[in-house]
Amino acid sequence: MTVRAIVLVALLGFLAVLTPWRLLKLGTLVLVSRPQAEVHLRGGNEHYWDVMELEAHLLARGWPVKYVRMPKTYYGKTCDGPEMFGPCMGEADRVLLVNEGLSWNDRYETLAHEGAHTMEPYGVLYNKGQQEMFAEAVAALVVGRYREPAHYLAAYKADVLTLLILQGDIYHAVGELTR
């Protein structure tokens, strides 16, 4: 083995030890996936009761959930007060909007993602890529699916290290949403 190979193996081993395997799996899938504009919907309603529980957790944290008619390109939206345009227009207060056209299984993933946005560590995330990396990682861990989240996150590959750096915050958010 060359010195370079030894350093590389040591670095990978170091990362593997530091990063919990579920985030490592997601991060690896993000790196090998092609960006996909539209996330493949799952359909089905097995997660109905999980949505009810998630809603209760979010409401207790000050974030009510509303199912509303939205353009197909939107699955959900975190509204922190009214906005000039877009889905949050006309909303008086904090609310999580979910597209009423989604199945309960897709609502579950959407709500886990939007709920995670309400728990972003303050002052740490500097761009949309980091925010999406955080929110979608939380959703992936809550729901236990990795492939679709990885396709979505592949558009933000440059920010994949967010998974490693914020692993503590990600696991904390998962714990809060699934308690």
Ligand SMILES: [Zn+2]
């Ligand atoms: Zn998002």
